[in-house]
Amino acid sequence: MKRRVKLIGVVALVSFTALSIFSWGQYSGESGKSISIVEEAQAQPKGKMPKDNVIDGELFPEGYTPMEIKNGVYPRDYYPNTEKLGPNEMRVIALGTGMPNVITGNQKASGWYVELGNGEKFMFDLGSGTMENLAKLRPDWSKVDKVFASHLHSDHVGGFAELYIGGWMNGRYTPLHFYGPSGAEPRLGTKAFVENQVKSWAWDVEGRRTGFPIEGGKVIAHEFDFRNEGVIYEKNGVKISSFPTIHILDGPVGFRLDWKGRSFVFGGDSYPNKWFMKFAKGADLVVHECFFSPETLGKLLGAPPAQAIYITSYIHTPPDAFGKIMSALKPRHAIGYHFWTWHDVYSDTWDAVRQTYDGPLTLADDMTVWNVTDEQIVVREAIVTEDVAPTGTTHAYKTAEREPPSVAVDWISPDINAGKWEGYTPPPLPKPGK
Numbered sequence: 001m002k003r004r005v006k007l008i009g010v011v012a013l014v015s016f017t018a019l020s021i022f023s024w025g026q027y028s029g030e031s032g033k034s035i036s037i038v039e040e041a042q043a044q045p046k047g048k049m050p051k052d053n054v055i056d057g058e059l060f061p062e063g064y065t066p067m068e069i070k071n072g073v074y075p076r077d078y079y080p081n082t083e084k085l086g087p088n089e090m091r092v093i094a095l096g097t098g099m100p101n102v103i104t105g106n107q108k109a110s111g112w113y114v115e116l117g118n119g120e121k122f123m124f125d126l127g128s129g130t131m132e133n134l135a136k137l138r139p140d141w142s143k144v145d146k147v148f149a150s151h152l153h154s155d156h157v158g159g160f161a162e163l164y165i166g167g168w169m170n171g172r173y174t175p176l177h178f179y180g181p182s183g184a185e186p187r188l189g190t191k192a193f194v195e196n197q198v199k200s201w202a203w204d205v206e207g208r209r210t211g212f213p214i215e216g217g218k219v220i221a222h223e224f225d226f227r228n229e230g231v232i233y234e235k236n237g238v239k240i241s242s243f244p245t246i247h248i249l250d251g252p253v254g255f256r257l258d259w260k261g262r263s264f265v266f267g268g269d270s271y272p273n274k275w276f277m278k279f280a281k282g283a284d285l286v287v288h289e290c291f292f293s294p295e296t297l298g299k300l301l302g303a304p305p306a307q308a309i310y311i312t313s314y315i316h317t318p319p320d321a322f323g324k325i326m327s328a329l330k331p332r333h334a335i336g337y338h339f340w341t342w343h344d345v346y347s348d349t350w351d352a353v354r355q356t357y358d359g360p361l362t363l364a365d366d367m368t369v370w371n372v373t374d375e376q377i378v379v380r381e382a383i384v385t386e387d388v389a390p391t392g393t394t395h396a397y398k399t400a401e402r403e404p405p406s407v408a409v410d411w412i413s414p415d416i417n418a419g420k421w422e423g424y425t426p427p428p429l430p431k432p433g434k
């Protein structure tokens with residue numbers, strides 16, 4: 001079900017900027033000296049910039065050239081950055097399929113990465129740990145700038161800081177756009193979530209102001225009414241609609257993406273609901289939660305029967321109900337997730353779904369990949385390394401506007417700076433332009 005290999009000899013070409021971003025940490029309290037240190041650290045060596053490995057507008061890791069798929073025959077496994085998407089093709093990768101309480105090497109929480117043949121990337125949910133799996137794909141981070149959050153549970157948005165800060169460090173030089181629903185009150189909505197997240201990372205962001213592009217450090221919250229039933233995003237032929245779902249509190253939603261005849265529906269967390277049945281009609285890939293059965297939850301967590309039934313069957317969707325939904329919808333391909341893919345749980349879940357649904361099905365684990373074309377839907381697993389290197393950044397990232405060195409003048413107080421151990425002398429920084 002799952003394969004992991006270590007790729008040996010993957011050499012990342014890490015730019016000067018990327019190397020120097022981890023914190024300047026060298027400021028003297030004397031303003032003149034600290035400015036010059038930052039200027040020197042920011043200096044770009046002239047005439048030594050490597051050429052960006054940009055293919056069809058997308059940055060690929062150095063040494064990779066994506067190839068076209070010939071005659072619809074795909075390699076058995078998916079190696080990231082080696083395949084070119086067709087003009088009408090959609091690739092979806094499950095970055096996380098698990099639960100909020102145990103985030104492991106094998107299973108992160110909810111995250112779905114959608115790539116289109118026009119080069120655009122969309123994240124649906126950003127659950128805890130999803131950044132780790134996203135990084136293994138070594139994407140062009142400047143493209144990973146749109147997140148659609150189904151609701152504000154940590155297993156669906158707990159990876160916010162990792163993409164906000166990590167994506168910015170890795171190559172995003174434009175703002176991160178974060179789409180999500182309102183709540184019953186403003187404090188329970190997406191706008192408040194984003195504002196509070198950004199506020200809580202003030203210390204982190206403050207120290208990166210001179211090192212990273214100004215615009216990449218911004219997050220724009222796009223909050224829409226959770227009762228909305230229709231389009232919330234429309235650009236470059238991509239249309240994304242939202243619809244309400246029924247889950248614990250007012251606020252949760254699902255999404256449908258349409259582009260060039262391709263469609264992806266993501267139901268978020270929910271009790272079976274009429275809006276999902278309406279919006280998922282006729283879609284290619286239909287993702288809905290497929291939670292534990294009451295018996296499995298009782299067995300796994302020791303929950304008393306009433307609690308197990310309430311959790312699995314009133315605020316979530318258990319496997320038999322998932323099967324009923326898909327039997328009524330008949331999608332091109334049904335995808336269930338949101339349970340632990342341990343062998344015993346997996347086979348029980350599969351058997352329970354098959355009692356009520358016999359169509360095309362994946363019960364997803366992390367790094368499952370679906371390629372969707374007019375002719376076929378191919379299901380594979382991604383082969384990735386745990387020792388992942390950054391993709392690298394572009395010339396546009398390296399030269400995007402940063403805050404001037406003068407903002408860093410007082411970052412470290414003179415008395416703290418005076419505590420530097422005399423037993424170490426750092427190498428001198430080259431002068432700007434050298």
Ligand SMILES: [Zn+2]
Nearest residue numbers: 153155156269
């Ligand atoms: Zn959930």
Ligand SMILES: [Zn+2]
Nearest residue numbers: 151153247269
């Ligand atoms: Zn939830």
